[in-house]
Amino acid sequence: KRSVFDGLLAQDVAAVLIAIMNPYDEKKVKRALLSRMLGYTLTNLNQFERQTDGLGQFISVFSEIREIWFERHFLAAWQYCLRYFDVWRNLVRFDSRDNERSVVNLRHLSDLLSQHSGKYQGPKNLLNWYLKQVASPSDREWELERSLSTDAGIQLMTIHQSKGLEFKIVFLLNANGSFREINKTLNFSTKETINEMTKQVEQQRVIAIDDKTALSEIEVQQHQSRAQAEQNRLWYVALTRASHRIYTVLNKGKTETTSGVNFWRVQPTLFSHISATDEPLLTSKPLPYKEDREVVVELLAIPQPQLKLYPRLKTSFSALAQHLTKQQALDVLATYTNNETAADDEVLVVESINDIDDLSNEAEKIPWIARNFPMGTHAGNFLHEIFEHLDFQDQSSWDLEIYRRFKNDYSTLKKQVFEKYQALLGDGIREQDCEERLIADVKSWLNDILSTPFGNEFMLGQLEPNTYLSEFPFYLALSDQVFASQRIHQLFQEYDIFIPTLNSAESARFLNGSIDLVYQSEGKYYIADYKSNFLGETVQSYTQNEIAKNMSQSSYWLQASLYLVALHRYLKERLHGYDIEQHLGGATYLYLRGMTGQENMGVCHWQPSPEFIQRLDAMLGYYAVQKLA
Missing domain, CATH: 3.90.320.10 (Lambda Exonuclease; Chain A)
Known part of the structure; x- marks a missing residue:
């Protein structure tokens, strides 16, 4: 088994999640649309480019899914995305050997994302966690691919490994191959001896080093008969693993031997069946399997402008x-x-x-706080998000809003301010005291901003x-x-x-x-x-x-x-x-x-x-x- 994060489908899921988080980035949206999950082709994208709104319809959808993710929960947004783009149907649109594997893996990835959405607060943190898993898949038990409905598909194993198991259909390869012991070191035989106490003849097992110069011909034959009987019992195990149908693949020219399954084929009372038959020998190479794929159409693209102002996330x-x-x-x-x-x-x-x-x-x-609040884009984004969700007249939720912003998305920013508090008040100040003062100072700053008059005393x-x-x-x-x-x-x-x-x-x-x-x-x-x-x-x-x-x-x-x-x-x-x-x-x-x-x-x-x-x-x-x- 391999990791569910190791494959093209996991990368497609990452592309869709990135497009949801960046709905106004056309490159990211195009990458998501071209994934197997969403099912669009280069021909479709070329047609969208010729339309007035371009990718506007998809930008709106991804933006809506993003809002659901932020306001409700990952699972609600993800299920909406799967339904809107008809993802399950897209995965099995073509006849392919890996259709079932793709469906099972997508369910597995969806479950993992849903489970970890409670552990990693905030969409950005969850996305970062997922991207790390895709970049470095491992063999942890919870991320290994799940078994298919056919018990993990085709399983290759020895007869010894199949003991105690049962399968609907079984193929036995080299079913009439010659038996030969490999790396024989010991020889097992028996001999008759007289018990000195009972004076009766008894069979005694003899284990000897496999040395042909020291062993008699009878001892060697006894060992071979014993090994052949064990081999016949092993093939009996193989013949009884199937519950529905069994295929035995025989070697050409050895159909009359008594090795392998041929030993049991001559036992009519054990393995005779009305549907048992012999298939004719293959005289030519079978045709290779071909999947039904769309015909690749050559595109004649119109040259793009040297600089194109694509839609941006915030400001043009x-x-x-x-x-x-x-x-x-x-x-x-x-x-x-x-x-x-x-x-x-x-x-x-x-x-x-x-x-x-x-x-x-x-x-x-x-x-x-205004003098010492960190500078740069990260700090600016924090203030923008605060004002986006702030109720200008009701201050009852301000403390919680400030606390959640710092905790969920701006922990690095909070750490920078804490360092300045420690420089101001001394290293002995507790983290809880720093946090309480930070919330109070930011709240006071917001009050100053909202109470600053401008224009006509507005x-x-x-x-x-x-x-x-x-x-x-x-x-x-x-x-x-x-x-x-x-x-x-x-x-x-x-x-x-x-x-x-x-x-x-x-x-x-x-x-x-x-x-x-x-x-x-x-x-x-x-x-x-x-x-x-x-x-x-x-x-x-x-x-x-x-x-x-x-x-x-x-x-x-x-x-x-x-x-x-x-x-x-x-x-x-x-x-x-x-x-x-x-x-x-x-x-x-x-x-x-x-x-x-x-x-x-x-x-x-x-x-x-x-x-x-x-x-x-x-x-x-x-x-x-x-x-x-």
Whole structure:
């Protein structure tokens, strides 16, 4: 037996799980679709590419399965996936020898994933565990392949190994082969002796070294007769292992010998049967077994664009930012990575921090937790997820939400903060005390953020649950022509908005993104974006002017513009009587470390003109409309 993780099916399961966790990554989705489980072919994928929505239908399905996994349980999501894609039928769609093995292995893998989902909390941890098993399969008993309905298929064994077992069908190979002892060392014989006490003749067994010079011919014949009788009894065992049918394969030219099963064939009272017959000898090589496979069709693929903006997990801004060029030494621009997350567009600008801090030694500093909370994408993702699941007005669940985030997905982040607490309070502080203080400090920080007024005395803490949406996803349709990067750059210059020069790029169909927060206030709809960028330790580092500089260096004006265009298109389709001047608000960028409760600190609000949004909307274009025209 081999490990259930050692095989193509285990790799296909891994591909499907990865696609569920990354539903907006087209490469991962395509790999899952081409697996035996989902049953799609290159021809199917080529047809999808020609459709308007491309892989959009599958992206939506994988995204829905991902939500079920996060909100309910792995087993519920996995069963939904198996039913939706009709996986069980796909596995046995073609006549193949390994159909039953594939079905049994998939059930086995599903059981193992379900069992370990309770041990490894969080989908990411469960997926990482599974990938480790596939990468390094072993021979642990619980991961060995299960037996098939035919008792592990065809089993090869000696007659001695079959003792006590029974099978429906048995094949006996070399059933009439000559018997010859191998490596004989002892000779067993008998002789007659007179018992001195009883004076009667008795049979006595003699065991002697197999030396032909010392043994008589009678002793050798006695041993051979004894060994032949034992061999006949062994073949009797072989002939009685089948409960339904037995096939004996005989060697050509030896059908008349009395070796092997031929000894019992001449015993009519023991092994005669009405269905027993002799098959004719094979005179030619049997035809090889051929599985029914689909005919491979040669594909004539259309050349792909040099740079194609595939749908991303969180923001399309990062995909665009990979084309930006540095203009100055202080311009630190966002870079694109394959695995985008909510905080991938956040940039740490170190050069502009020290000047302010050095000149303001007496200035008020931001809270300790905001100064010392780790920097980088990992920390930014934590804060994004907190705000995604936070109830702005009900604090009863805040402690539990913060605790669960650190425990399930951000244990490394918690460890980094603990080290800073130990440096501040001494190594003697207990871990439980660190944890309680961490939750209290983060909760206090969240209170400061939600109570920071901006605009017309507006605060996030005023938002009712039915007046905002967290992580608002969108698909922004684009023209299928060459991306109008130069025209977009000129548009920003015309409105005195600095963004670095955009290089030319080719795009396809649509951009995908997710807005951190969309909220309604006084009849207008606004967007907000959380930033964990560290600009300095003092409050003066997070004034509107300093944030505006960072937004220019990080090209966040472009990001805000794309988000507002997406919201504009959505409201135009869904809001009855929509008017851009009346209903579309602006973009608010929230630099979380600088939001201390003081008015407009850590906040930059931008209200572009309706004309700017409409012109940018026209430059981006509409793929579907142009195709139908």
